[in-house]
Amino acid sequence: MAGARRRARERALELLYEAETKALSPTLLLAELPVAPEEYAAKLVSGVERRAQDVSDLLGRFATGWSVERMPVVDRCVLRMAVYELLDEPDVPMAVVLDEAVELAKTYSTEDSGRYVNGVLSAVAAEVRKDE
Numbered sequence: 001m002a003g004a005r006r007r008a009r010e011r012a013l014e015l016l017y018e019a020e021t022k023a024l025s026p027t028l029l030l031a032e033l034p035v036a037p038e039e040y041a042a043k044l045v046s047g048v049e050r051r052a053q054d055v056s057d058l059l060g061r062f063a064t065g066w067s068v069e070r071m072p073v074v075d076r077c078v079l080r081m082a083v084y085e086l087l088d089e090p091d092v093p094m095a096v097v098l099d100e101a102v103e104l105a106k107t108y109s110t111e112d113s114g115r116y117v118n119g120v121l122s123a124v125a126a127e128v129r130k131d132e
Helices: 002-021 026-032 039-050 052-062 073-088 094-108 113-128
Strands: none
Touching (some): 002 026, 002 039, 039 073, 073 113, 094 113
16 A cells, blocks of 8 residues: 555656646646546645645745745645645555655655755644644
8 A cells, every 4th residue: 555655646746747847737637637647646636736725825834945936846746745645634644744755855856855845844744733
């Protein structure tokens, strides 16, 4: 299951990145795909769009030093996906959300991205998942 979820997150990241770079709505991009992505990837992509305002508000408050618009695109997509998971996927443990996001950032973005993503998500998680 963990391997399938990791692959789904990687695919969701690819789709969110593609939607952003093409200036398309994520759900429109999903609808145009010739083959639908795995269920959890589609859930992440559509969830990021559905909760865009809440996600942006949280990132705007906790992403110190960078406006969300100035972040590297991959970091922004990773953060949006992870904040969505923290908000709407309570069955996914907070530690898993943070670990997966940090790994995606380290793999697909800059050398410093893992630490930055961890810091932002830790602050968001402390607010939205107080009980964990």
